[in-house]
Amino acid sequence: MALSPNFHSRRRTDVDPARVPPGQYVTSGFPVLSAGPTPKTPPADWTFTVRGAVDRPRTWTWDEFRNLPSETITVDIHCVTKWSKLDTSWTGVSLETLLGGTRTQAQHVLAFSDGGYTTNMPLADISDGRAWLVYAYDGAPLAPEHGGPVRLLVPHLYFWKSAKWVRGLELRNQDEPGFWERYGYHNYGDPWREQRYTGD
Amino acid sequence: MAGTAIHGRLKWQLGTVVELVEETPNTRSIALALCNWHGHRAGQHVDVRLTADDGYQAQRSYSIASAPEDRNVVLTVERLADGEVSPYLVDELRIGDQVEVRGPIGGYFVWEATCERPVLLVAGGSGVVPFRSMLRHHRAAGGAAPIRLLYSARSQSALIYRDELTRMSGYPEIDIRITLTREQPGGWDGYRGRIDRGFIDLVAWPPADRPLVYVCGPTAFVETAADALVTLGHAPDLIRTERFGGTGT
Ligand SMILES: Cc1cc2nc3c(=O)[nH]c(=O)nc-3n(C[C@H](O)[C@H](O)[C@H](O)COP(=O)(O)OP(=O)(O)OC[C@H]3O[C@@H](n4cnc5c(N)ncnc54)[C@H](O)[C@@H]3O)c2cc1C
Secondary structure, three states: OOOOOOOOOOOOOOOOHHHOOOOOEEOOOOOOOOOOOOOOOOHHHOEEEEEEOOOOOEEEEHHHHHOOOOEEEEEEEEOOOOEEEEEEEEEEEEHHHHHOOOOOOOOEEEEEEHHHOEEEEEHHHOOOOOOEEEEEEOOEEOOHHHOOOOEEEOOOOOHHHOOOOEEEEEEEOOOOOOHHHHOOEOOOOOHHHOOOEOOO | OOOOOOOOOOOOEEEEEEEEEEEEOOEEEEEEEEOOOOOOOOOOEEEEEEEOOOOOEEEEEEEEOOOOOOOOEEEEEEOOOOOOOHHHHHHHOOOOOEEEEEEEEOOOOOOOOOOOOOEEEEEEHHHHHHHHHHHHHHHHOOOOOOEEEEEEEOOHHHOOOHHHHHHHOOOOOEEEEEEEOOOOOOOOOOEEOOOOHHHHHHHOOOHHHOOEEEEEEOHHHHHHHHHHHHHOOOOHHHEEEEEOOOOOO
16 A cells, blocks of 8 residues: 555545445535537426336326426435535435336346446346435436436446436346446446446 | 456456656646556546545546557546545645556547547537547557547636647647637637537538547546537547536536
């Protein structure tokens, strides 16, 4: 381990270290990570589809989606580019609600988005009340650069799993790596085990 | 141009500082000798980890400024006055010091000299760093692709790699267009003002040429430039972006 004698922490002292995963630092800003330009889909053109290894595919329009019961949740988020943001407030629909009516044997999910972005995760990680489809941040409609009109929110995994501009979920019998997962990022991405890159 | 997955674990290794170059008053290039380095692709980055005396560690990402063909891995870091890591790298690090590094990371924001499609590089400030790797790689590998770099800096003294870019622009395949946004020296006959739709329309290849586009810099810069490119008709799937951060509040 190299010691950097003149390096001094400027970490915030008002933060409980137990809430910050290894290698992360807390920011009050809201940085943006995306691989390409920001798509701008108006809500009227937005739909959400659950398809793949399911008894029947389902699609919700914006209005149908907004009529589902929604909740406001406050969670900590952790981006693989090292920043964490605590107590972020989101409003959306639990994926339990959206997946509730679907019968499947699948164990994997590939989320897909406008702009061609995809990300994969175990179905179990998003079907037990730990994941949401969110349309508002801090009480205001979600800005396009942060994934609006609707993004996935899976706060217990690194934030690239919380796909921006999400348009649906493909349930799969076999795991299929998503966009960043194919480019060397970890397949699962647990921030508490610092699973940033393949092999971590 | 498919991405290469990283096989096995990327381990932290010690890099020894072998050269320091003052690029601008706020920016320094740091050449690192690494024992266990198996090469990189132009456009990739590394993670740097610092450890303070009390054991506290901080990590940040830095693009690789050197070409895959160069001997050392070079990083170019801009000092953010209120930053935690960058002031240390720009002001404190000395030759012979060691820092921990792991990489190379990223398989999408990369460019190979074997690709012959025209390339448009759009840089804001320190966003020019991965593009120097691409330009050097183009020269070292004898690439045939025409490359055009649009580079926006605050002032002439804030231009990173100024002399090298001037030399590079002497090659027929390389075309460099610089715009100074805040302050222009007397007699400046280059462009002024920010990179916006009008500027891109004026100096970039038309969308019909289907150039491969890379945009890099502070997040707000990348948002503006990428939006302008899409509005002008460039295909979103030909635009790759790297956002360095800094969205303020
Ligand atoms: C893939 C990638 C590659 C990068 N490559 C480079 C590179 O080649 N050269 C380089 O200098 N930096 C690069 N960066 C940015 C770098 O990782 C750090 O974010 C930067 O050095 C600031 O770190 P810090 O600890 O000094 O500041 P911090 O303590 O993290 O932040 C201090 C303040 O500055 C703001 N801020 C953070 N980043 C920026 C920014 N880029 N512009 C404006 N404000 C900002 C923060 O919001 C905060 O308010 C890269 C980032 C990424 C994600």
